[in-house]
Amino acid sequence: MSSTALAEIYQTDSVTITGGNNKVIGSTMTMNVQVSASPGGNSPSQVPVNINTTGTGNVFWTSGGNCTPNSTPPTTDFMCNAPTVGTPINYTFTSTEIDAAGNYNSTVNITGPNCTTGCTGSTTFSIYEPTLSIALAGGGSTVTEGDSGNMSVDVEFTLSELPQGTFANSIYEVQLVSAFGTNAAATQPADFTTLSTLPYLTWNSSSGSTTQTATFLITGDTVAEATESIYIGPGDFQGIAFTGTPPRFELVINDNDGPSTPTVSVNANSSISESGGPLVATVSIDVLPPSVTSVNINSAPGSTNPASTDDFEQKSVTITFDGPGAIAGPGYTVINPTTVQVNFGVFDDSITEPNEVFDVFLDQQSGLIISSTNAFQNVTIIDDDTVATPPVISASPQRSFSEDSGQAVITFTRNGGLDDPISFDFATIDSSPLIKSAATSGGTATAGADYSSTSTTVSWSAGEGGTKTVNIPIINDNLFEGDETFRAQASNLSSGASFDFDPTLVLTIVEDDVEPGGDINFSAASYDVNENAGTATITATRSGGSNGAVSVSYATSDDTATAGSDYSARAGTLSWAAGDNSDKTFTVPITPDIISEPNETVLLELSNPSGSATLGSLANSVLNIINVDEAGAPSISKEDISVTDFDGDGLVDVVLDATGKIVSDNPINDVSWIKDGEPIASGMVTSAKLPVGTHPLRVIATDNTGKRAGVDFIAEVKELDPESTRMLSDTPGLNGEQGTVAGALDDLCPRLSEFGQQNGLTTGQANLRTRCEQLRDPDLNDEDIVDALDQIAGEEAEAIIITAARFTNMHHTNLRNRFTQLRRGSSAIIDVSGLNMRFDGGSLNGHMFASVGRELLGGAASADDDPEIYRDSRLGLFVNGNISYGERDPTQNNSGFKLDIEGITAGMDYRFTDKFIGGIAIGYSSSDLDYANDGGVLEGSSTFYSAYTSFYSDKNYYVDSSITYADSEFDVTRHIKYKDMSGIVDLRRGGSTNGEQLLATLDFGWDYTSGPWTFGPNGSLSYSDTSIDGYAEQGDSGLELQYSGQDNITSTVGLGFHGSRVFLMNWGVLIANINGNYYREFKNQNGVIRASFVHDPFRLDSSNPTQEMLIISDIPDRNYFSLGLGLAAQFKYGLSGFIDYQSLLAADDIRSRELAFGLRYEAKF
16 A cells, blocks of 8 residues: 555654563574554555564564564564554564663664654664683692592682573573593593582572582592593583683693503404405504603414415504693594504405415504513404316417428317406517527427527417417528528416416428539638747538539638738649538638737638639638747737928827837847838837828837837828918018918927927917917908017017116106206205106106105205305215106007106215315116006016216306116016907916116206306217116916017207206395207117017927017107206205106107106205
8 A cells, every 4th residue: 555545643652672672693583563543534454564684683572462574574664454433452463582781772663644743653672692611629620640549620610690670580501511522531430529419500690600510539549640621611501602712721630659661462353254345454552641651553474374475464653742741643544532443454355365474563662561361363354265177278289380381280278167257368489580500499490491489479268168270471592501490489478377288389390302412601700819829721611402413612801811921822733522511621821920019810712612612701811820928028009190290391200109009028238110021110219201202101010038028100201281281481460570480480489389299288288289289270350460560579678678668767856857957056965856756857856755854954945145146065966856657649550658767766975166066876667557548567676886077167068977877676467368260368477587787978058148048059968878687487388488688779960959047036046047948869760579489399390490479669769859948946944846748759659757746955064
């Protein structure tokens, strides 16, 4: 009915819960709803009712009467009968089981347009969940048994709340049950007894306490046993609903008795039918152990009538026990804590056999005692098969078959039992086609030639008897061979059956062809004879027929043996009469000799058979002559020689060396080397020049008793394969130095290879040969060869003499600085103003030399302030130093480098007059030179000894002179890196050398002064003689070089000008200067350093040395200029300083700039 039909006005009078508003979880609720109507129009027959319940769980309802659900119950929407005016109506609703504790509110709504007030009613109810806890009175969970009597133990069961609300008069009941604990199970009454008379514990609202107590009696004993326990908890309950697992309490009973060792035993039936398996064996333990123990149960064949492992399961199973009881494991089943069960398989078969026995026994116990009476059981397997008559196989008696019959037929018959299928294999035993002998396993007939190989299986099914036939094909060959035999074998007969015949059948093929004259053969494929035996006897045979008279020719020929020197050649005829098949022989004389040689062979041949004879397969044979040496004679081992003509001259000086090859009881007096019957050399170690080709040679050794022995060998001289190497000199793009290296290697490499063939090489020589071979490989490209030759050349050596010259130049610069200081008026006893740092020949003040051991005193601002300052002392001491950095660009012939030189010069001079000074000086310099492109390093040092004079005239000209001797040491390391056919060659090799220098200098000039200006010409002369000792690099890489000494004499003339201007300042004096010079060198030639490989064995051979390598220095600059600018200042109190800049002009490949700073403080003493 639609809602528009509602006319009455409805109201909900009451909503109540039957049986109280509080219930335990899992209960159902019954709700009563009363509805009435007020006048207002026509009354419909039904009204819609909705129940909305809120709380911690979901609640749905079913109707009890007057209502029907709008959807499948339980639900919340219903259509209910409508009340009439003055007559209320009741609706009853029942909830589903409520499984969530908490407070709930149910609101009942009547819907409709006329239901404006009073249409809603509600009620509340609560669901609660009591909880149960179990504990030992007084706390804990463990008790200890006594030795006798009973000990009371109270266990408390506590409910979280008593019955309440409308269920206040309800009774909650809990039934007590026990179960095995985690330890060995305690049992009732052996270990405990329950005193409670009621099976249930009960609570109600008047109980007064939420805790109930159950008393247990713990039984005391003196039996040693494991710790035991029981679980105590509710088995059944009323009035209490547990949403989870009901609680339980484990009571642990500790044993107070001393430990006893448990005893284990086995029990099994003593017999079992073979079809009645498996055998069940029970293993029991009398007392559970306090800790894990184990025992093995085994099965094995019995000692009498032992069963086979085909009849039973042989195995070993390990069983473990601990305090709670048996521990589950593989191979057995736990029946209870003290008992396990093990099954042993018994296998049924259909074979009739006697009863068999196997044993079941315990062993390998741990922590246990095996029972002395129940540790072993014999088990008899009772055979349950019936006895059957065994089958017997027989064969037809025929064993001979005509060659033209086509086949050999063998018939087999089955006799006796037919119960089972039986079979056997049958096959011919075949002989080799090359061997026909009745002694062989197959016979004289040949499979494939006389009969066809046959293999088959003969079988009968169960219940089948009768015969089976095997056919072996026989081949009719139309050749007379005589009767032949072959064999056939019956094998692998089924179990239970037997043959009544020999299973190896000998079958005969009866010949049907006419007998021929026979085959003639040697009796053997080869014959052996000692070379001192005198003769060898050779036998020929006639076989396969003897029809008619026959003959055959025989002859010997050379193989490795030579007729006349090793044996005497023989030829002739052997003859047989008709019917004669006996062996015939001939002899070959053997010639003994003294040559220790390998065994040699003679070829034997049969030919030209006559009559009806034919040649057989052995018409050719070999006679082996076994070498036998004279007793007590020397023995010589053979070793062929093979060498190569590497240098291409057609001859090789072949080393003939018998060392280690002769074994003799007596001293060897003579060793002779023979070619073509003529001696070519003598001696234990000698040599002979042999042309290209193969040369048979013989060596004969004679001891001091006259006994001799010899051996033949081959000396082969081979031509060099022109495709295997190349000439490095033919490489395009080589410069002069590279060309000399290429020429040296082209000369050395083949000679070294030829030399090393028999002389042996040192490590360095072997490595040098390897480097040669890798560079001369035709597959190496030209660019890599050019680079390799450049790396090998050793051009770094030229830098040594350059460094030596720079040493003396630096030292002379320090002396010139001293001359300049003296002309400027320095009269200090100790002067350190010349300690400078030089760049590319320039210098910078070195304050690191500032302390020279003297106390500096005061001075004047200029010479005018103290005219006596220059005459305070006639003796002067000075120290000048330089640090120079320079570089040289690489050129076609020489490596570039960067050069660092540190030098210091100390001297003492004496002013004989105001115009003339003389002195001596000593200097020391050291250098570090790095070759360009990581080419290596050069370290050097030099010590200088000088004497000098300086003269300055009143007419303003001056003359300075010096002479210097220097002694130098150098350590050079060369970095060699290039690519050849073996890959990257990367080496560092070095050596050390010494040198000497002699330098004489003369400097002169003239000063013209006009006011503050001073200028004039100047000039210089110098003579230098430098020599460097030759040296060798160390190592065995093969590329180490031996360098010749270096010498250079240079004379230099210089002409120039100088000028300066003086400026008087309020702080002192300032002097600006300029100079320029032109230099011309004489005698300085571009030098040549000669080099060879250290490991070249021919470099010291004056008769035929290998080609040298030449290291050619660049043509020196003979004309060049220098230009210089500078400032000098004289300050007050004796302080002075200067700065000069010098630049080298018009020099090839050399850049030189000099910047010099100086400070000087002068004091009087």
